[in-house]
Structures are given as C-alpha cells and as structure tokens.
Amino acid sequence: xxxxxxxxxxxxxxxxxxxxxxxxxxxxxxxxxxxxxxxxxxxxxxxxxxxxxxxxxxxxxxxxxxxxxxxxxxxxxxxxxxxxxxxxxxxxxxxxxxxxxxxxxxxxxxxxxxxxxxxxxxxxxxxxxxxxxxxxxxxxxxxxxxxxxxxxxxxxxxxxxxxxxxxxxxxxxxxxxxxxxxxxxxxxxxxxxxxxxxxxxxxxxxxxxxxxxxxxxxxxxxxxxxxxxxxxxxxxxxxxxxxxxxxxxxxxxxxxxxxxxxxxxxxxxxxxxxxxxxxxxxxxxxxxxxxxxxxxxxxxxxxxxxxxxxxxxxxxxxxxxxxxxxxxxxxxxxxxxxxxxxxxxxxxxxxxxxxxxxxxxxxxxxxxxxxxxxxxxxxxxxxxxxxxxxxxxxxxxxxxxxxxxxxxxxxxxxxxxxxxxxxxxxxxxxxxxxxxxxxxxxxxxxxxxxxxxxxxxxxxxxxxxxxxxxxxxxxxxxxxxxxxxxxxxxxxxxxxxxxxxxxxxxxxxxxxxxxxxxxxxxxxxxxxxxxxxxxxxxxxxxxxxxxxxxxxxxxxxxxxxxxxxxxxxxxxxxxxxxxxxxxxxxxxxxxxxxxxxxxxxxxxxxxxxxxxxxxxxxxxxxxxxxxxxxxxxxxxxxxxxxxxxxxxxxxxxxxxxxxxxxxxxxxxxxxxxxxxxxxxxxxxxxx
Numbered sequence: 044x045x046x047x048x049x050x051x052x053x054x055x056x057x058x059x060x061x062x063x064x065x066x067x068x069x070x071x072x073x074x075x076x077x078x079x080x081x082x083x084x085x086x087x088x089x090x091x092x093x094x095x096x097x098x099x100x101x102x103x104x105x106x107x108x109x110x111x112x113x114x115x116x117x118x119x120x121x122x123x124x125x126x127x128x129x130x131x132x133x134x135x136x137x138x139x140x141x142x143x144x145x146x147x148x149x150x151x152x153x154x155x156x157x158x159x160x161x162x163x164x165x166x167x168x169x170x171x172x173x174x175x176x177x178x179x180x181x182x183x184x185x186x187x188x189x190x191x192x193x194x195x196x197x198x199x200x201x202x203x204x205x206x207x208x209x210x211x212x213x214x215x216x217x218x219x220x221x222x223x224x225x226x227x228x229x230x231x232x233x234x235x236x237x238x239x240x241x242x243x244x245x246x247x248x249x250x251x252x253x254x255x256x257x258x259x260x261x262x263x264x265x266x267x268x269x270x271x272x273x274x275x276x277x278x279x280x281x282x283x284x285x286x287x288x289x290x291x292x293x294x295x296x297x298x299x300x301x302x303x304x305x306x307x308x309x310x311x312x313x314x315x316x317x318x319x320x321x322x323x324x325x326x327x328x329x330x331x332x333x334x335x336x337x338x339x340x341x342x343x344x345x346x347x348x349x350x351x352x353x354x355x356x357x358x359x360x361x362x363x364x365x366x367x368x369x370x371x372x373x374x375x376x377x378x379x380x381x382x383x384x385x386x387x388x389x390x391x392x393x394x395x396x397x398x399x400x401x402x403x404x405x406x407x408x409x410x411x412x413x414x415x416x417x418x419x420x421x422x423x424x425x426x427x428x429x430x431x432x433x434x435x436x437x438x439x440x441x442x443x444x445x446x447x448x449x450x451x452x453x454x455x456x457x458x459x460x461x462x463x464x465x466x467x468x469x470x471x472x473x474x475x476x477x478x479x480x481x482x483x484x485x486x487x488x489x490x491x492x493x494x495x496x497x498x499x500x501x502x503x504x505x506x507x508x509x510x511x512x513x514x515x516x517x518x519x520x521x522x523x524x525x526x527x528x529x530x531x532x533x534x535x536x537x538x539x540x541x542x543x544x545x546x547x548x549x550x551x552x553x554x555x556x557x558x559x560x561x562x563x564x565x566x567x568x569x570x571x572x573x574x575x576x577x578x579x580x581x582x583x584x585x586x587x588x589x590x591x592x593x594x595x596x597x598x599x600x601x602x603x604x605x606x607x608x609x610x611x612x613x614x615x616x617x618x619x620x621x622x623x624x625x626x627x628x629x630x631x632x633x634x635x636x637x638x639x640x641x642x643x644x645x646x647x648x649x650x651x652x653x654x655x656x657x658x659x660x661x662x663x664x665x666x667x668x669x670x671x672x673x674x675x676x677x678x679x680x681x682x683x684x685x686x687x688x689x690x691x692x693x694x695x696x697x698x699x700x701x702x703x704x705x706x707x708x709x710x711x712x713x714x715x716x717x718x719x720x721x722x723x724x725x726x727x728x729x730x
Contacts (some may be wrong), residue, residue, distance in 0.1 A: 602670025
C-alpha cells in the first residue's frame with residue numbers, strides 16, 4: 044500500500060490539486076431579449092472524493108434540451124491536449140399569448156490556459172463568441188452568440204474547440220502536458236442523462252482516471268476512455284492522468300542499492316533540486332533515525348502528477364521501491380517521502396504513525412541540512428474535522444478518496460511527533476523509534492534478545508517512547524489526540540500495571556520478570572500481568588534466599604537460573620526452576636558445610652571417598668542449570684562424608700595390623716640372623 048502525503052492546497056503548481064468552481068446556472072428569458080443557457084460543470088475535478096448520495100439530477104437549462112459530448116485528445120509528442128465540446132440544442136419553450144422565447148447565447152465551459160478557441164455550427168459556419176473570465180465561484184466560459192437565434196422547435200448543433208498547451212512547471216493551472224505526461228479535468232455540461240465524455244490517448248502511455256467512472260476500450264493505435272449517458276453532469280467529476288515514464292529524464296544518486304531520479308523533459312530545475320536533495324538528505328535521515336537503509340533493489344523518485352490527482356503532494360510505495368512527487372520544489376515534501384523508507388507499513392501499523400515520524404524527521408533533516416526547520420501549527424482539538432488518530436482512515440492511492448479528515452490527520456500526526464520530540468530531544472526520540480524499527484522489546488530481559496516481529500502499533504510505540512525514550516508526556520498526548528474515548532480506561536489500567544511492573548523490576552534487582560509477564564505487558568493484557576505479580580514476588584523471595592545461602596559458601600547464584608526465569612512462558616515454570624535450583628543449592632550448601640566441619644578422622648576417611656570431586660561437580664551442574672545432577676553430586680558428597688569416620692577407623696586398624704606385622708617380621712628376621720651367626724663355620728679342605 045503506498046504511503047501518500049496529503050496535498051492540502053486547493054490550487055497550486057501544475058499537478059497540484061485544483062478546485063473547479065461551478066458555472067453560473069442556465070436561465071430562460073420570458074421576453075424577446077435572450078437569457079444565456081449556462082450548464083454547470085462539477086465543483087471539483089482534482090483531489091476528488093468518492094461521491095456520496097446525490098440529489099436528483101437537475102435540469103439547469105429549462106426550456107432547452109441540451110445533449111452534449113466532450114472529447115479530449117492527448118498528443119504527448121506535441122505537448123498538447125485537443126478539446127472539443129459538441130452541444131445539440133433543441134428549443135422546447137412554446138409561445139404563450141403575446142410572448143415568445145428565444146435562446147441567443149450558450150456558454151461552454153472553458154479551462155484556463157486554453158488557446159485557439161473556435162466556435163461553429165456543425166456545418167462549419169463560424170460563430171462569434173466571447174471569453175468570459177472565471178471567478179471564485181465559476182469557471183471561465185466560451186459564450187457563443189447563436190445566430191440565427193433559436194426559436195421554438197429549432198434544433199442546432201454547436202461545436203467549440205480549443206487546445207490545452209504545455210504550461211511552465213510550478214504555475215497554477217488546471218491542466219498540464221509535456222512529452223512525458225498530461226493531466227487535466229474532464230468537464231461536462233448538458234441535461235441529465237444526455238452528456239457523454241471521451242478521452243482519446245494514442246499509443247501506449249499509462250492512463251488513470253480519478254473520480255467519475257470512464258470505461259477504456261482499444262481504438263486504433265491507442266485507447267479511448269468513455270462515459271456515456273451521465274445521469275447528473277453537474278455532479279460528475281473526473282481527473283485524467285496520462286504518463287509515459289519512458290520519456291522521463293534520468294539522474295543518479297549514489298546511495299544504498301542505487302537511487303534514480305526521473306524528471307519531466309521540460310523541468311531540469313526539478314531534476315537538479317530533487318537529485319541534490321536526495322543525495323544529501325538520505326544519509327542525514329539514516330543518521331537521524333539510527334537505522335540502516337532498508338530498501339533493497341534501489342529506489343526510483345519520479346516527477347509525477349498521479350498523486351496530485353488523488354489530492355496528495357507525493358507518495359511512497361515500499362513494495363515497488365518508488366516515490367512519486369509533483370513538480371513543487373518543496374524540501375519538506377521530498378524529505379518526507381524519503382523518510383517513508385524507514386516509516387512505512389512494514390515498520391509501523393497505523394497510518395498516522397508513519398506520517399507523524401516522516402513529517403518530524405524530514406523537518407529535523409532540513410535543519411541539519413542548513414534550512415529553516417518547519418514546525419506544525421498549534422492543534423485545535425475542537426475542529427469540526429477532528430478525528431482520533433487511531434480512526435484516521437487509510438490513504439487510498441488506487442481510488443477516488445483521500446479521506447474526509449486528511450487535513451486534520453496530517454496536522455495532528457505531526458503535532459504529536461513534534462510535541463514528544465520537543466520534550467525528549469531528537470536523540471532519545473531516535474532511540475525509541477530505532478527500537479521500534481529494529482523490533483526491540485518494550486519490556487526486555489537481559490537474557491532474552493528474541494525481539495518483536497511485525498510492524499509497531501501505537502500501543503508498542505507508546506511503551507517504547509516511555510521505556511526507551513524516557514518520555515513523561517507521551518501518555519497524555521496519546522490520551523488527548525490518538526486514543527478513542529472508549530479506550531481511555533485501558534490507559535488507566537496500563538498506568539497501574541506499569542507501577543506493579545516497576546515493583547517487580549525493583550525486586551528483581553537486575554532480573555526481569557518471566558516472559559509470560561513481559562509478554563502480557565507488551566500485549567497490553569494488564570489483568571494477566573498484575574495477577575501474576577504476587578507469584579513473581581514469591582519466587583524472587585525464594586531466589587533471594589538461594590542467593591544468601593550460596594553466598595555463605597562463597598558461591599554465586601546459578602548463571603542459568605536467571606535465563607530460565609526470564610524466558611519462562613509461565614510463572615509456575617519460573618517458580619519450578621527456582622525451587623529445583625534451591626533444592627540443589629541446599630544440598631550443595633549442606634555438603635560443603637559438612638566438608639568444612641569434618642574432624643581429622645572424617646578427613647582421613649574422605650581421602651578414599653572423592654568428596655571434593657563430587658562437590659566440584661555439584662557446583663558446575665548447579666551453575667549450568669542441571670539441578671538434578673547437582674543435587675545428586677552434592678548428596679554423594681554428603682553420603683561420603685557420613686561414612687568417612689567408619690572408613691577412617693577401618694583404615695586405622697589396617698595400619699596397626701600392618702605395623703605389628705611388620706615389627707614381627709623384623710624381630711623374626713633378626714633372630715634368624717643371630718642363629719646363623721652362632722653356628723660353627725667349617726673350613727673347606729683341599730679339593
């Protein structure tokens with residue numbers, strides 16, 4: 044879905060939304076002097092909205108039957124649109140007594156900027172005419188002198204032609220055309236059900252009709268768009284946009300995967316302005332947001348009238364990697380659309396958030412680039428078009444409506460972002476916004492870095508503005524402008540839940556509550572979060588007891604236990620981990636104390652029991668979170684210590700036996716030696 048920026052001017056540069064005022068209504072004179080018949084074209088042909096229920100069609104030429112057709116033929120190569128209005132007029136007012144009625148003039152709607160006007164009967168006979176200027180209420184008109192005048196029963200066909208030539212860029216005009224594009228309103232007159240329109244487009248340019256329905260059909264080498272038997276010509280409205288992007292002039296910007304700017308052939312100024320601003324502005328936006336460029340496959344920035352036909356200055360399409368902007372040299376608009384590379388439907392949920400951040404960051408970027416920083420106007424919450432921002436309808440780039448509350452929606456969105464930025468400063472705002480873009484958790488844990496997937500909605504944004512950005516004003520701003528009245532009690536519950544959550548953080552002393560509680564807070568299930576608080580405090584008390592017990596033997600709390608608690612998907616799961624760890628710690632503490640308190644005899648018995656090895660294994664298993672193994676190893680050590688005296692005694696008895704036996708062997712050896720010494724030694728005789 045494209046993310047457009049609403050164009051709030053009623054009239055402006057070429058491609059800007061313009062308001063077409065009505066022609067004066069037709070009238071009939073009851074005397075020989077004429078009364079001009081003035082059909083009424085639509086009140087607006089750009090920035091159109093979906094038509095609501097219409098009143099019954101009105102015949103504004105009473106006494107004169109008017110059947111009309113309007114044909115607009117586009118010639119991009121010659122940069123001109125040829126316009127032809129044909130009206131078949133039938134006088135239907137009979138004489139009454141001494142009075143008879145005539146029609147001496149007929150007014151054909153005329154678009155300002157038109158040239159080469161001609162007026163003829165259908166047989167080619169030229170007719171005199173005057174150009175009547177427009178006013179704040181009425182379009183200009185070609186007022187044709189009907190000669191001979193129409194009397195009762197007469198039927199004549201009138202033809203008025205003129206051209207809509209190219210106009211300089213950025214000049215207020217109803218129509219514009221150049222070799223790459225054309226845009227113009229289709230204006231109808233005539234009686235209800237007797238008006239038709241044609242738009243003839245040779246070749247293969249892209250055509251979009253905004254507003255009144257027109258049906259395309261191939262004709263010759265191009266396409267003709269038609270509307271027939273229009274029920275109410277005065278209410279019917281359409282804006283045509285014809286574009287041939289192949290005729291645009293390119294320029295490159297060295298950034299990201301590549302950024303290309305495409306401008307109209309006759310608008311070198313826009314091309315240079317936009318290329319320079321994109322080259323300098325994109326790096327500034329990236330630094331301000333604090334998040335890398337997310338557009339893959341490059342970005343194309345086109346000078347286009349299509350957004351203007353929908354009432355927008357420009358729009359950004361993330362899926363296509365494109366931006367379309369009108370011909371205004373407006374740094375705020377251009378940077379706003381560039382900022383949507385970070386602030387769009389893939390990163391934020393809710394139209395107002397992306398628009399608010401794009402407006403504020405583009406304003407900050409302008410200041411960074413040495414330009415005057417724009418600021419939003421003070422917000423009037425009592426405006427008749429005011430709407431809670433969560434209810435601000437989605438922008439439509441593929442249909443006729445831009446939203447009944449768009450002017451307020453854009454103004455209010457920017458005001459919200461600016462108010463918070465003014466409170467916490469750009470750096471803190473970027474920290475919170477960057478956390479939203481990168482998917483950081485609003486209720487994090489030191490051992491949990493899984494983050495959040497999907498776009499950030501207003502609830503998570505508010506959490507991050509407070510948790511990360513440190514805002515103390517955001518909640519009140521959201522209450523005043525963003526949130527529906529029926530959702531205010533949820534914010535009250537949030538306040539209470541956040542107070543309890545802070546209590547859990549304080550009690551945790553560096554440990555975050557279990558994931559089950561943090562998820563409940565992040566999902567705004569505050570009843571679930573607060574209901575779990577007592578259990579969490581209880582398990583933290585058990586944790587504290589465990590910490591104190593282990594400190595007595597110079598051991599730390601198990602390194603794995605914090606992760607197990609913080610990542611537990613339920614509070615009972617976290618409590619069970621603390622209980623198991625406590626049991627293992629108790630066994631280790633008991634065995635360690637027994638080891639430290641062992642008497643000499645027990646220490647002697649330990650030599651053969653492996654107590655120290657078991658204690659070391661118990662500590663390692665406890666720290667790794669293998670609590671059953673830790674308990675088993677500690678209990679083996681305790682069992683070894685308990686049996687150590689007996690082993691010591693047995694070992695001592697064996698040593699005595701061995702000592703006595705050794706002494707006897709020595710005595711016996713000595714006696715045998717004495718006997719051998721006392722025996723007579725014989726002298727060997729001769730051999």
